[in-house]
Amino acid sequence: MTTTYAALLRGINVSGHKRVPMAELRTLLGELGHTDIATYLQSGNAVFRSADEDESALAAALEQAIQQRFGFSVDCVVRSGGYLAAVADACPFPAAELEGRQLHVTYFDRAVDAGHLAALDAQAYLPEACHLGDRCLYLYAPDGLGRSKLAEALARPQLTKGLTATTRNWNTVAKLVEMTRV
Template sequence: MTTRYAALLRGINVGGHRKVPMPELRELLTELGHGDVATYLQSGNAVFNSASDDEKALTTALERAIHRRFGFAVDCVVRSGPYLRAVADDCPFPADRLEARQLHVTYFSEPVGPERLASIHAEAYLPEEFRLGDRVLYLYAPNGLGRSKLAEALGRPSLFKDIVATTRNWNTVVKLVELTRD
């Protein structure tokens, strides 16, 4: 039996740096023994089937293979299709009534407790808001991520220095759910 996964690569193909061409990423995932490999956009989203049920092992193998192939480290988060569906279903904001540019999900490599974000005074950023979920943070930014002061505060390296965090807009969240359906 196989499971459908998404691999979320952090910080590639931005501004001409850390280039990972999607055809080469698909080839790499296939070489790792995964099936039905596909990519979405150029920003580091891949889906694949695997007989493994160990997301951490899949992540480590992919990160090592990327480093060997491209010569630089790329942080990754690998999550199963059912997990991605649960993240979308559990969204605390009215996703069906918002523009995709207003809603983002940050996927974490490990659980994040509220104590980690205690220094963020959420009321100072209203109407922007965030909520924690299962290894994710949901961000509502009515004027988009690029203008979000809350996103800037949440992006401080000291908040998540020991875990991988990678953000996707709502359109990508929904598309990854679609691409990982069994």
């Protein structure tokens, strides 16, 4: 039996840095034994099927393969289509009423203790807001991520220490749910 997954690569193809062509990423995933491979955008979103059920092992294998092929490290988070759908369904914000650029999900490599956010005074950033979910964080940024003071605060090393995290806007979240739906 196989499962459909999404691989979320962090920080590739940004301003010419860590360039990973999507065709080469698809080839690499195929070389790792995965099937039904597709990519979305140039920002490191790949969907594939695998018999392996260990998301962490899948991410580690992809990270190692990218290091060997391209000569630089890239953090990856791999999640099943079922998980992605559950995250979208559990969104605490009215996603249908918002523009995709206003709502984001940060996916973490593991569960995040609420203590990570204890130092954050969320009230100081209103109307922006965030909510911790299952290995993810929902961020409402009405003026977009680039102008978000809350996103800037959430990215501080003391809040993200030891975590692998990668963020997608709601349009990408919805598209990945669609692509991984079987």
